Amino acid sequence: xxxxxxxxxxxxxxxxxxxxxxxxxxxxxxxxxxxxxxxxxxxxxxxxxxxxxxxxxxxxxxxxxxxxxxxxxxxxxxxxxxxxxxxxxxxxxxxxxxxxxxxxxxxxxxxxxxxxxxxxxxxxxxxxxxxxxxxxxxxxxxxxxxxxxxxxxxxxxxxxxxxxxxxxxxxxxxxxxxxxxxxxxxxxxxxxxxxxxxxxxxxxxxxxxxxxxxxxxxxxxxxxxxxxxxxxxxxxxxxxxxxx
Amino acid sequence: xxxxxxxxxxxxxxxxxxxxxxxxxxxxxxxxxxxxxxxxxxxxxxxxxxxxxxxxxxxxxxxxxxxxxxxxxxxxxxxxxxxxxxxxxxxxxxxxxxxxxxxxxxxxxxxxxxxxxxxxxxxxxxxxxxxxxxxxxxxxxxxxxxxxxxxxxxxxxxxxxxxxxxxxxxxxxxxxxxxxxxxxxxxxxxxxxxxxxxxxxxxxxxxxxxxxxxxxxxxxxxxxxxxxxxxxxxxxxxxxxxxxxxxxxxxxxxxxxxxxxxxxxxxxxxxxxxxxxxxxxxxxxxxxxxxxxxxxxxxxxxxxxxxxxxxxxxxxxxxxxxxxxxxxxxxxxxxxxxxxxxxxxxxxxxxxxxxxxxxxxxxxxxxxxxxxxxxxxxxxxxxxxxxxxxxxxxxxxxxxxxxxxxxxxxxxxxx
Numbered sequence: 123x124x125x126x127x128x129x130x131x132x133x134x135x136x137x138x139x140x141x142x143x144x145x146x147x148x149x150x151x152x153x154x155x156x157x158x159x160x161x162x163x164x165x166x167x168x169x170x171x172x173x174x175x176x177x178x179x180x181x182x183x184x185x186x187x188x189x190x191x192x193x194x195x196x197x198x199x200x201x202x203x204x205x206x207x208x209x210x211x212x213x214x215x216x217x218x219x220x221x222x223x224x225x226x227x228x229x230x231x232x233x234x235x236x237x238x239x240x241x242x243x244x245x246x247x248x249x250x251x252x253x254x255x256x257x258x259x260x261x262x263x264x265x266x267x268x269x270x271x272x273x274x275x276x277x278x279x280x281x282x283x284x285x286x287x288x289x290x291x292x293x294x295x296x297x298x299x300x301x302x303x304x305x306x307x308x309x310x311x312x313x314x315x316x317x318x319x320x321x322x323x324x325x326x327x328x329x330x331x332x333x334x335x336x337x338x339x340x341x342x343x344x345x346x347x348x349x350x351x352x353x354x355x356x357x358x359x360x361x362x363x364x365x366x
Numbered sequence: 367x368x369x370x371x372x373x374x375x376x377x378x379x380x381x382x383x384x385x386x387x388x389x390x391x392x393x394x395x396x397x398x399x400x401x402x403x404x405x406x407x408x409x410x411x412x413x414x415x416x417x418x419x420x421x422x423x424x425x426x427x428x429x430x431x432x433x434x435x436x437x438x439x440x441x442x443x444x445x446x447x448x449x450x451x452x453x454x455x456x457x458x459x460x461x462x463x464x465x466x467x468x469x470x471x472x473x474x475x476x477x478x479x480x481x482x483x484x485x486x487x488x489x490x491x492x493x494x495x496x497x498x499x500x501x502x503x504x505x506x507x508x509x510x511x512x513x514x515x516x517x518x519x520x521x522x523x524x525x526x527x528x529x530x531x532x533x534x535x536x537x538x539x540x541x542x543x544x545x546x547x548x549x550x551x552x553x554x555x556x557x558x559x560x561x562x563x564x565x566x567x568x569x570x571x572x573x574x575x576x577x578x579x580x581x582x583x584x585x586x587x588x589x590x591x592x593x594x595x596x597x598x599x600x601x602x603x604x605x606x607x608x609x610x611x612x613x614x615x616x617x618x619x620x621x622x623x624x625x626x627x628x629x630x631x632x633x634x635x636x637x638x639x640x641x642x643x644x645x646x647x648x649x650x651x652x653x654x655x656x657x658x659x660x661x662x663x664x665x666x667x668x669x670x671x672x673x674x675x676x677x678x679x680x681x682x683x684x685x686x687x688x689x690x691x692x693x694x695x696x697x698x699x700x701x702x703x704x705x706x707x708x709x710x711x712x713x714x715x716x717x718x719x720x721x722x723x724x725x726x727x728x729x730x731x732x733x734x735x736x737x738x739x740x741x742x743x744x745x746x747x748x749x750x751x752x753x754x755x756x757x758x759x760x761x762x763x764x765x766x767x768x769x770x771x772x773x774x775x776x777x778x779x780x781x
Contacts, residue, residue, distance in 0.1 A: 170740050173732075197742035209737045213755020222751070223741040230742070262755070279741065 123148050123318050124169075124188075124287055129179035130343075131161070131168050138164040140343035141179070146287065149315040153329055154322045155354060156340035157362045162322045163206060165340070166291040169320075170203040171196050183287070197223075198230035200286030204276040204293050211263040216275070219263050220245060224282055248281045252308045270301035277308040288312070289320045294328035306331030326358040339365050368400050374430035378499055381433070384481075391482045396498035402491045414675040414707045415617050415646045417492075420589055424614070425559045430532045432459050432501050443523060444554065449772055451550070452518040458525060458557075459501045459533035468516040475507040480538070492591055496565045499534040508574075510542040517548040517769065522564065524557035524588070536565040541574035541602075548577045548766060552776075553613070555586035562590045570602040572626065579607045579769060582616060583776045589615040598658075600626035607764060608635040609777050610645045617646040624651070624658035624686075634760050635664040636777070639672035646675035649693075653686040653719075662693035665760050666727075667753055668704035679711040682719050689719040697727035698756055754780050 124146040131139040138161045146152050156162050168175055171193035181188040183199060191199070211219070225235040236244065249256040254274050264272050273293055280288050290309070294302055309319065309332050321334060329337070329351060337353040338345045339362070346365050347353065357365075375396050379389055407416035421428060443455060455463040466474050480503040488494075508514065520537070541547060551566075570576050580592065590613050596604045608618050622631045635647045651660040666674035680691040697706035710723035730752050738748035761779055764770040774780070 172736050193736065193739040194742050194744050197740055203740050205737065205740075209731070209734050211734055211737070211752065211755060213758035214751050219738070219741070219751065222747065223738075223743060226744070226747065227742040283741070 123184060124320075125180075125182045127180040129165075129168070129181060130177065131164050132176040133164070133174055138175075138343055139168070142340075142343065142345060144338065144345065146318045146320060148286075148318055149313075150336065151313065151319040151321065151332065151334045152336045152338065153334035153354065154320065154338045154340050154345075155324070155326070155357055158324070160340045161343045162324075162340055163291055166203055166289045166320075166322055169196075169289060170201060194226070195230075197283075197285075198227055202280050202283055202285035202288045204273075204280055204288065204290045206292040206295060208264050208272040208276055210265045210267075212265050214263045216259045216261055216263045217242075217245065220259070220279060220282060223279070227283060245282060248278055251311065252278055252281065253304055254278055269296040270298065273297055273301065273305055274308075277305050281308060281312055284312075284317075286316065287318050287320065289322065291322050292324060293321070294323055294325065302328065303331060326354045329354045341365055367403065371396065371400055371430055375498060377431040378501070381431075382501070388481045392498045392500075395494040398494040399491055399498060405491060411648060411677065414673075414677070414709075415615075415644070417589075417591070417617070420615055420644075421561060424587070424589060425530050425561060428530055428532060428561060430499055432499075432528075432531050432533050443521065445521075446519060446552070446772065449768065450516045452514070452516055453521065454504075454518065454537075455521045455523065456502065456535060457523045458528045459535055459562075461502055461504065462523075464504075466518075469514055470512070473509045473512040475509070477505040477507075479503065480505050490593065492563055493565055493593060495532075496534045496536060496563050496593075499532060500536055501534060503536040503538075505538040505540065507540040508542060508545040508547055511544045512542075513546040514548065517550055519550045519552055522551065522553045522562070524555045524560065524562070526556055526558075528557040528560055530559050532561045532563065534563045534565075536567070538567040538569070539576070541568070541570045541576060543571045544573040545571070546575035546577075548579075548769065550579045550581065550769070550772075552581050552583075553586075553590075554584050555588055555613070558587050560588045562588050564590070564592050566592070566594045568594065568596045568604065570596065570598045570604055570629075572600040572602060574599075574602045576602075576604045577766065577769075578605065579609070579764075579773065580618065581609045581773065581776055582612050583609065585612045587614045589613075590617070592616065592618045594618075594620045596620065596622045596631065598622070598624050598626060598629035598631065601628040602626060603630050603632075605632040606634070607760075607773075608633070608637075608647055609773060610635065610637045610647070611639065611777060613643070613645075615644050617648060619648045619650075621650045622652065622660070624653050624660065625655055627655045628657050629655070630659035630661075632660070632763075633662045633664075634763050635662075635676070636757055636760050637664070637666040637668075637674045637676075638757065638777070639667070639674060640669045642671045642673075644673040644675075646677070648675075648677045650679045650681065651691065653680070653682045653689040653691060655686055657688045658686060659690040660692070663760055663763070664693075664695040665757055666695065666697040666706055667700065667757065668697060668706060669700045671701070671703040673705040673707075675707045676725075677707075677709045677711070678723070679713070680721055680723070682712075682714040682716050682721065684715040687716050687718045689716060689721065691719070691721040693723045695725045696756070698753065699727055699729055750780075
């Protein structure tokens with residue numbers, strides 16, 4: 123589904139990614155772990171199309187070049203980034219944003235757009251599944267949301283947009299244990315043969331709840347070791363130092 | 367200009383068949399204007415809106431005589447639809463219709479062709495011009511304890527016949543004790559290159575309420591000066607909303623006197639400009655009694671090479687203890703060639719007051735755009751959502767739902 127070959131990224135003349143290789147197949151859950159400054163967030167930004175990076179290497183998504191696509195086109199193709207710090211957007215109603223977003227994606231795929239009633243029905247069900255107070259959806263997007271609510275809102279968006287590849291950028295940061303459980307359950311509910319996940323995290327904690335098929339260690343812009351979920355436990359014990 | 371003013375003035379006088387006393391008063395104002403001319407940027411309050419220069423470079427041979435009796439037909443007026451309202455219609459500065467069909471007849475008094483009185487003495491030079499050349503001066507009194515059933519829309523319409531002309535109008539609205547009105551002023555211009563000078567005066571008695579929505583939504587190349595004077599007595603309230611978008615030049619000036627205890631004034635404004643349009647909101651809020659309150663919020667969206675200005679002044683008299691005054695302006699500058707000028711002024715002579723002011727300006731948040739686009743929205747959609755969102759909190763201050771929807775519709779604001 124996603125193939126990354128020799129990816130480098132540079133921002134303000136600083137090399138962040140230095141030749142990264144990764145392949146994710148449909149239905150797989152990959153975790154990338156690494157210390158601060160190893161390039162984890164850069165990887166998620168580059169994959170979702172954030173501007174400001176000088177990039178080389180090759181990334182294909184379902185066999186087609188990804189790096190030439192605009193940000194919204196990547197979303198249309200089924201890539202979703204759950205933000206580490208979801209932005210507060212004053213004046214934009216959460217429900218209306220979600221509906222425009224879903225319909226923009228549907229439209230790009232030539233699918234029928236949802237009307238207000240169909241959308242509300244969908245969003246109510248998804249909110250219920252995620253134990254998310256639907257009242258929050260009539261508020262301004264992320265404005266005044268607690269850290270947990272923001273992250274849950276990301277997962278709610280993910281479940282509504284139903285992406286093929288979800289990138290979770292440090293979704294566990296700032297979550298208490300209850301919120302972590304709910305978020306993880308949300309992710310696990312979306313796991314199936316077709317959808318893949320790239321979970322970027324600092325700690326092994328999240329991986330207790332979302333069991334990855336593969337774990338990669340990212341240090342200084344490169345994947346230095348890959349393995350199964352046992353690798354995460356090893357990392358937790360030994361620390362990143364031992365991989366340097 | 368002096369010669370032209372004098373000849374045009376004689377035409378105005380002849381056309382309106384005025385009394386000698388009235389002519390004398392008008393002449394006094396005319397001379398005041400002749401002495402000063404149009405204000406220019408050397409005057410502090412006109413620093414960001416050099417009217418003299420604006421008129422000189424945009425209007426050729428400005429005529430001060432508005433032969434308004436001609437062409438003042440209301441055949442082609444587009445009324446606001448699906449919205450029950452009373453109407454007053456001005457066409458090219460002349461009254462074409464007054465219709466208070468939704469109201470009890472004896473609760474509203476309408477006087478037309480009012481004469482100036484000696485009391486009109488003031489220092490605003492454009493009001494002197496307005497007084498001297500006034501083609502129409504009407505006065506509406508809402509009687510004690512009466513609240514209008516439906517809003518009043520004042521349509522200020524100009525058509526193609528009007529060209530390079532100064533239009534001067536005045537409306538006084540008197541709200542007696544415990545009365546209320548919702549007023550919408552709408553401009554619709556099909557004319558070019560005129561100077562339109564409209565003076566509205568509000569006297570708001572004890573416990574009375576004015577809600578005033580001033581809407582500029584139809585593109586035109588006229589230069590406009592709107593002056594509102596609002597006098598507030600005990601426990602009365604005035605809310606003014608300004609939606610400024612379409613004329614080439616507008617200066618909206620609001621002078622508000624909080625004369626009575628517990629009176630309050632709210633001014634909310636949206637300036638949303640494209641091309642090289644240039645709009646200003648200028649306020650003077652005078653707290654003259656104890657326990658008075660004022661609140662001002664102005665949001666400005668500037669595209670292309672447009673220019674937005676907000677000058678907000680809060681004056682607190684030594685008598686006006688326990689004053690609560692607030693003002694905030696925010697601007698979105700969406701192109702490098704836009705300009706936003708904000709000048710907050712606080713002049714406080716009492717010691718037990720709460721006053722604050724703030725002003726910010728900047729571009730759209732690129733990270734917010736990235737966030738929205740990563741959810742499948744195009745750059746344009748994301749931008750629109752953010753701009754809408756930026757303006758929405760001013761719109762949300764409109765308490766009347768029907769009017770809120772109407773204004774969102776007219777101003778093209780979604781959600």
